[in-house]
Amino acid sequence: MQIQHLVRIHGREILNHEHMRIERECYQHGVVTTFAHSIRVACLAVWIADRLHLWHRVDLRSLIRAALLHDYFLYDWHEWDDGVHRMHGFTHGGTAMRNAMRDFRLNRVERDSIENHMFPLTPCPPRYIEGYLVTVADKISATQETLSLDRFNKPALDNPESGK
Ligand SMILES: [Fe+2]
Ligand SMILES: [Fe+2]
Numbered sequence: 001m002q003i004q005h006l007v008r009i010h011g012r013e014i015l016n017h018e019h020m021r022i023e024r025e026c027y028q029h030g031v032v033t034t035f036a037h038s039i040r041v042a043c044l045a046v047w048i049a050d051r052l053h054l055w056h057r058v059d060l061r062s063l064i065r066a067a068l069l070h071d072y073f074l075y076d077w078h079e080w081d082d083g084v085h086r087m088h089g090f091t092h093g094g095t096a097m098r099n100a101m102r103d104f105r106l107n108r109v110e111r112d113s114i115e116n117h118m119f120p121l122t123p124c125p126p127r128y129i130e131g132y133l134v135t136v137a138d139k140i141s142a143t144q145e146t147l148s149l150d151r152f153n154k155p156a157l158d159n160p161e162s163g164k
Contacts, residue, residue, distance in 0.1 A: 003050075007042045010064040015039075017103060019074060026076040029145035034071050037141060042067035045130075045137035054129065059109060063130040066113035069104070070134050072096040093118045 008015065023035035032040075045067045049058045073092040077085050097115040100106055106114075113131035116124050117138055126132050 003043045003046045007064050010061045011068045014068045022074045030148050032145040038068050040141045041137045045133040062109040066110045067134045069100040070114050070117045072100045
């Protein structure tokens with residue numbers, strides 16, 4: 001089965017949630033929105049698990065849901081503000097986990113994988129293999145997105161609320 005199809009099936013509840021609108025309106029790296037980044041991370045995490053033949057050890061649904069929610073912090077971390085988001089790299093895993101717990105019923109694998117996905121920047125490593133897959137897939141995706149030349153042709157986001 002196609003990876004995108006698996007992500008769509010297991011991630012349906014998350015992808016359809018109204019707060020995903022916020023992720024569609026915030027750039028994460030370069031020209032990639034947080035929404036698109038999260039889908040990339042989910043697809044890549046599944047691909048890595050497949051390549052490493054980890055299916056007897058990985059819960060596919062938890063892996064996909066954790067990957068889709070790993071950056072569910074729901075603000076634009078590039079926006080200048082009073083400094084609340086200055087510690088973004090260190091704090092957003094916890095913020096994403098709390099937001100996700102408010103909006104969805106998460107199991108412990110999903111919670112831990114979201115909260116600790118910034119390891120080794122943050123001190124606690126993930127406790128489950130799903131968390132390591134999200135962490136690795138996130139680092140690879142973030143690097144690709146940040147280095148992409150597309151960022152120099154960044155289109156304006158259609159976001160009337162931002163006032164820009
Ligand atoms: Fe993140
Ligand atoms: Fe990320």
